[in-house]
Amino acid sequence: MGNDLLDRIAEALDALTAAGGGRAPEGLTPGELVAVNNAFGALKRQVDAAFAPVAAEIARQSRVELGKDSLARKQGFRSPVALIQATTGSSVGEAVKLVQVGEATAPRMSLTGESLPAKHPHVGEGVSTGALAVTAASAIVSLLDRVAPRVDPERLDAAEGDLVSMAPGLRADELARLLARAEALLDPDGVEPRHEQARAERHFEIIERDGRFRFTGEVDVESGAPIKTVIDAMVGQALRANHDADDATRDQRSIRQMRADALVAVCRHALGCEQVPTGPTTTVVVQMTLDQLRTEVGAVTIDGIDQPVPASAVRRLACDLQVIPAVLGGDSAVLDWGRDKRGFTRAQKLAIALRDQGCACCGAPAAWTEVHHIRWWKRHRGRTDLANGVLLCVACHHRLHDDGWEIEVDGTGIDAHVWFIPPPWIDRDRTPRPGARDRLTLAA
Template identity: 45%
Template sequence: MTSTLDPIREATRLLDEAWAGAESGAALSRTQLLAVNEAIGRLKRAADAVHAEVAARIARESRHELGPASLAKQQGYRNAAQLIATTTGASTGEALRLVTVGEATAPRTNLIGEALPAKFPALQETLSAGRVGAAAAGMIVAFLDRMIPKVGRDAAAEAERLLVGLAPGLSADEVRRAITRTEAHLDPDGVAPREDALRAQAGLSMFERGGMLHVNATLDPARAASVKTAIEGFVSAGFAAKHESDDPGSDRRTVAQIQADALVHLAEHGLTCLKNQTLNGATVVVRVNAADLEAGTGSGRIDGIEQPVGIDTVRRMAGGGSVIRWTCGQEGEILNWGRNRRLFSRTQRLALTERDGGCAFCGLPPSMTKAHHIEWWARDLGTTDLANGVLLCETCHHLVHDNGWVIRIDGVGIRAKVWFLPPPGTGAPPRLGGRARTERIA
């Protein structure tokens, strides 16, 4: 008579046989290592099958309608998933997956007590035989549950047989890819709507912490292809150069470090490409005292980045770009700038960035701002001077002008302070803007 535990017993026997003669894993031969690894994999898959069956039964004995008689609550847990996760050291997600797989592969009964096959019988057979583990089974169950309402039970059953035939011997990532391709074949009309949904989820966030810029991106397949291909190409070129080098050990960067270098390389190329008109004139600007740059002392600041950089880094960055010098008077005013023009010059914009640090109202980085006249050029006949200019992002530009804020500049030059005076009657206090809001300006 067969038992649910027979696959576990057989896997344990194979593990004992493979381990024979060795006191520890360090003493295993290469042949034994492979045999032990295979036996452990078989044991884990067999244990997953038994655990899924037990988890489903625990969930049934812990269902909500039992109230205080729930098995989980009697043991001091809110639900079956918490009981399983806590007692096995798994995550709640892993416990829920076990329950889901167990329920999808357990025998069923109808309303009059007649026995019915499992919801997914082909998967149940493969799982019980120890040919797939809980991770792969969980992905297959989720996929089939999603597809039944779309394509019907017959088509889903065909997909089930296909996937359980492919899954043994595949990693979880490979099973996921097989499911994705099966879904595209099974529901071709659903590909475009899924693309739209994925595109709507795309996004990128950036924040500074601990002196590092953290970049988190989620991209839909079509746009991800360009990013992934470019970064992988950079990595491949790096490995090829390392292989051809006389000293292959000289480059000790990890793949993650090379990928980071690839992102920097692509950004630098975009900023310096003369044909690129999509970045709104964005330029990396590093600010440093000329005497410090020549003497190799002090530090510099990069527009839009909080963390200061050392003088060696400033020199290295200057070597790849150009150095623009300006002369300040005793009050910090720029002595040499363009006049008789409506648009602020590049030198004036750099001076405004030195004073305002970015959007003078909300603090967005300089690359996301434009230089605006405080007294309008056309309406107020305002001049294109530093004292009549301010850096604002598009949102704050409309907010300030549309809501009646008044901008006042106290002082002259790059050490002046920018004040935003609220509309009359609001009771709000004047707001200090620019760098002076967060920095002590000498």
């Protein structure tokens, strides 16, 4: 373990003390509590960064081929992961990630004794500086190793640098979305076989036990898109109605309960539905180029779903659903209105949803959101067009409005970028922050 890592741990401890870490949590102000939380996060990343190479060396000295001379075997453990797990109190998954990151970021040596750089130097730099958590580093390493046989080394190296710079600060679901899109971008030819494998492995089980039904299973994105679209729409409607309700009328259900009830409601409707079963039943928005629409080649994204699908899946979806490809414009879709009407048209809402890909602030599914005027329609005479519309969930809409955030749209059409400008009391410099789409999309 290098002295620089130990120095960073010491600095992180000093920062924690300065933030108020030596006092009881209940005695901290909200600002101090946030500072202590940030300091603990930095300290954990630095400790993990220092331990990852140790975990990798434990794994190296516990190789299977060493037999009884294995370090883990000598300590009474069947594997290095079991040794690390027992001594640190971590889960098996956490121990595996420590070993994986340690091995991926350690210097290497060729068969001739020549020193070689680490397999993933950008990840190593991010982890060692404390900017990148081991969990995120493990996810990035897994993706890069998976696509490496089919991607040019220079492009892979550039993607590694981009992912390392984008990952800090992302939630686990946001990182998963970023990596799914990155994999489709780096390995477009792999989208089709991955999709077909997922489709072949789809399953659904219904088990009745103790007066309850237990549903388990999984389906491919193509099969799951209409399910998620309908349920998200029903949950979004309940959340919007819930926001302005008083304590007596507020819906007390959790999100999970709302989803369960939505599934029940759909099935109850189906029992008495006399409509033609092959007729359009819901709307699924697919983002694709005109060339992809014509050739059915390449990876496309479905609004509200992280995992890209092959373009060929769109034709199958179109058999039973209202599929709207994101090839918007032309005489049939008015995408830009003036002030003569306040409400956004359906075409405008679809275009803004394609631009923002869910809540522009937090990334919540588009079905949970509404289009809001950036410059208010009535008070500031804001136009009802794409440049003045933004997709926000109820929570983000009210938080941004109440706290005094400003929103700017840079560019035109669905390729424009949304920026959120914090109020001075949050950021004295008021540095613009990118919207959810830009935080979660790797540049081509």
